[in-house]
Amino acid sequence: MSNIFEIQNLKCSYKKGTVQDSDIVLEISNLSIQEGKIDFIVGPSGIGKSTILETLGFMNNTIASADVFKFQNDDVKNLWLKNDSEKSEFRNQNFSFIFQDNNLMQNFTAYENVMATALIQGVERKKAEEMTLLALKDMGLDYKADGPVYHYSGGERQRLAFARAILPDFKVLFGDEPTGNLDAKSADRLMKVLIDAVKKRNASAIIVSHDLKLSINYADMIIRIKKIERNSDENGHKSYYGFIDEHQVYTKGENGFWSCCDAKIEQKELFDKLVNEL
Numbered sequence: 414m415s416n417i418f419e420i421q422n423l424k425c426s427y428k429k430g431t432v433q434d435s436d437i438v439l440e441i442s443n444l445s446i447q448e449g450k451i452d453f454i455v456g457p458s459g460i461g462k463s464t465i466l467e468t469l470g471f472m473n474n475t476i477a478s479a480d481v482f483k484f485q486n487d488d489v490k491n492l493w494l495k496n497d498s499e500k501s502e503f504r505n506q507n508f509s510f511i512f513q514d515n516n517l518m519q520n521f522t523a524y525e526n527v528m529a530t531a532l533i534q535g536v537e538r539k540k541a542e543e544m545t546l547l548a549l550k551d552m553g554l555d556y557k558a559d560g561p562v563y564h565y566s567g568g569e570r571q572r573l574a575f576a577r578a579i580l581p582d583f584k585v586l587f588g589d590e591p592t593g594n595l596d597a598k599s600a601d602r603l604m605k606v607l608i609d610a611v612k613k614r615n616a617s618a619i620i621v622s623h624d625l626k627l628s629i630n631y632a633d634m635i636i637r638i639k640k641i642e643r644n645s646d647e648n649g650h651k652s653y654y655g656f657i658d659e660h661q662v663y664t665k666g667e668n669g670f671w672s673c674c675d676a677k678i679e680q681k682e683l684f685d686k687l688v689n690e691l
């Protein structure tokens with residue numbers, strides 16, 4: 414099985430120009446993400462979960478330095494040097510995104526909301542209609558495709574945002590707390606539908622969630638961003654950054670066991686370990 418992402422010694426910062434060590438918000442010493450899998454990213458608040466999605470999804474240029482940054486075996490470290498249209502084409506061809514605030518057009522119907530995404534992406538009309546119907550069906554919303562969105566419940570709206578995200582062809586779906594504003598039962602149901610849709614397309618998903626039960630249930634792999642404390646600055650202020658290496662990556666195995674490097678860990682133990690860090 415090949416890797417969709419391969420990263421070595423990546424440092425991420427929001428600072429432009431000269432970057433000091435204290436400007437680094439996330440460091441990834443080593444990370445390989447396999448194709449066709451469901452990966453969850455967990456970690457305490459402010460540690461770099463959104464940053465890793467922005468970086469892998471080329472939403473924001475946070476790359477301060479990197480030894481290796483490969484997408485599907487291609488070196489993409491220098492993608493940011495390309496012009497805007499090349500970058501957005503790369504994004505459109507490969508990625509889809511879903512966020513907690515779903516940005517739907519409230520006065521439009523479900524059908525129109527989803528269809529608009531396809532048309533904006535340059536899909537030809539007839540094909541866009543087919544894709545829209547399929548995406549709505551996948552999310553179980555085809556029965557009310559003609560109702561205005563402001564008539565929808567919170568769960569239905571989020572499902573609609575999911576329908577929009579799975580509509581285009583993509584290799585990786587990025588989700589930043591996509592079920593964050595739903596109750597546990599709806600979140601679980603929706604996550605299942607989303608993951609089925611991703612698997613049906615032979616795509617991958619990289620999802621940030623603070624819901625550890627959901628993560629353990631649905632992940633093939635969990636990436637835990639570790640909090641590292643820096644030395645205090647001259648005013649005695651402490652600061653932190655996020656860190657990932659192979660010891661922070663847990664792969665689901667058989668019979669409730671997970672593996673990390675060469676070690677095996679029982680699911681309950683993993684859950685407790687993750688709870689302790691959040």
Ligand code: ADP
Pocket residue numbers: 427438456457458459460461462463464465
């Ligand atoms: P999380 O998603 O885990 O809560 P983030 O990835 O949003 O954390 O943030 C990681 C760190 O980067 C935080 O210290 C945050 O303040 C900083 N950060 C996030 N986005 C920006 C930005 N656009 N500009 C500057 N700093 C940012």
Ligand code: MG
Pocket residue numbers: 462463464589
């Ligand atoms: Mg975040």
